Amino acid sequence: MVAGGIVALAVAMGIGRFAFTPLMPLMLRDGTLSTAAGAEWAAANYGGYLVGALTASWFSTDPLRAMRLALLGVALTTLAAAGAGGGSTALIGAALRAAAGIFSAWVLICASSWCLAELARRRAPELGAWIYTGVGLGIALAGALAWLGGRQPATWLWLELGLIALVGAVFVGLRLQDRSMASASAATYASSGATPGARRRHLALVLCYGISGFGYIVPATFLPAMAQQQFPDPLVFGLTWPLFGLAAALSVAAAARWLSGWPRRRVWALAQGTMALGTALPLATQALWALAASAVLVGGTFMVATMAGLQLAREQAPANPTPLLARMTVAFAAGQIAGPLLVRALGPDSWAGWDALAWANATATALLVLTTAWLWHDAKPSYSPLRQFR
DSSP: OHHHHHHHHIIIIIIIITTHHHHHHHHHHHTSSOHHHHHHHHHHHHHHHHHHHHHGGGGTTOHHHHHHHHHHHHHHHHHHHTTOOSGGGHHHHHHHHHHHHHHHHHHHHHHHHHHHHHHHHTTOGGGGGGGGHHHHHHHHHHHHHHHHTTTSOHHHHHHHHHHHHHHHHHHHHHHTTTOOOTTTHHHHHTSOOOOHHHHHHHHHHHHHHHHHHHHHHHHHHHHHHHHHHHOOOHHHHTTHHHHHHHHHHHHHHHHHHHSTTSOHHHHHHHHHHHHHHHHHHHHHOOOHHHHHHHHHHHHHHHHHHHHHHHHHHHHHSSSOOHHHHHHHHHHHHHHHHHHHHHHHHHOSSOBTTBOHHHHHHHHHHHHHHHHHHHHHHHOOTTOOTTGGGO
16 A cells, blocks of 8 residues: 555656656757757646646545556656657647646645545554655656666657656556555545635645745756756766655655654644755855755755645545645645746846846745744644544
8 A cells, every 4th residue: 555655656746747857958968859848848747737736626536546547647648758859749748748747646636635544544644654755766766767877868768767657557556456445435535625714724734835836846947957057967967856856755754754743734844944945055056065955955855845734634634635635736836837937037137146046046945934934833742643543
C-alpha cells in the first residue's frame, strides 16, 4: 500500500509534473525547442495542473481507479513528448504537457485521499507521511537521469522517462489491484460537504497552501537554467535538480520519522520558514554553492509543506477529504502559475538593482514569512494529529 503510493507520486510528480525542468536546458541546447516554446510548455503544464485540481472532485467515489488511469496518462504523454519540439510540433508538445499536468493533479489528490483514508481504516495513519517521499524520489530520479545522461539527445531522455512511468503505472495497478476500499463504499465519499462556516475556516488554510506553491515555483523552475548560465556542462548545472529531489525525499522521511507527533500546522510552519530562507539566499549571491543550497532548502521543504497541508485537510474532513484536497491543490496550482507570470510581467529590465527573478524571490520570501508566523501562532501544541485515528 505505502509502496504503491510512493511509486504513484514519484511517477505523477517527478515525471508528469517536473521532468521538463531538467530537460528544458538540454532541449534548448539541442535546438529542438526555443525559449518561447519552452515557456509555453511550462505554462501549459501549470495550467493543466490547475484544471486537474479543479476537476479531481469528480473522482470522490472511486479515487483508486482514477489514480490508475491518470498514471497511464502520465506515461503515454511523456512517451509522446519525445516526438514534439519546436516549430510545428511545439503546440502538440504544449498540449501533451497540459495533459500531463491534469493527470498529475488527479494522481496527487486521489492518492492522498485514498491512501490516507485506507491507512486510517487500518489504524496506521502515521505511515501516511511516507507516501510523499515519492515526489522527491521521482524528482531525484528524473534529475539524475538528465544529469548523468545529459550528453545524449533530450528526445532519448523523454523516451526513457516515459518507459519508467509506464513501468510505475503497471506496478501501482498490480500492487493496489485487490486493495480497494470495498468496505468504505460510495457512502463514505458521498457524505455531505463542508458547511459555509467550515469553508470559511478552511480559507486561511487554502491561502497558505497557495503561497507554498508560489514560494517554491520560481526556484523549481529557474534554478537549473540559472546554474547553466554559469556552468554549461550538464554534469555540473544538472546536479541542482537531483539535489532538489533528494532533499525533498529525505526531508519528508525525516518529518515522518521524527515529527509525527507534532501538530501539522507546526510542521508546515517549520517547512514554510525554511523555504523562505531558500528563496532569500539567491538574493544575496548567485554563486553555484548558493544555488545548490537554495535547491536543498526549497526542495527539502516544499514537500514537507505539501505533506503537512494535505494531512491537515484529511484531519479536517475525514469522511470526504477529496473536495478540500482539490481546493488546496487549486490554490497551489494558482500560486505556481503566478510565479512565472510575475517574472514575465516584470520583464528583462532591472528595478532598483534587481531583475525579475530577484523580485519574484523577494515577494515569495515575504509571503512565506507571513504565513510561517500565522501557522506557528495558530497551532495548538497539545494536539496530536494521530490521536483521532487511533
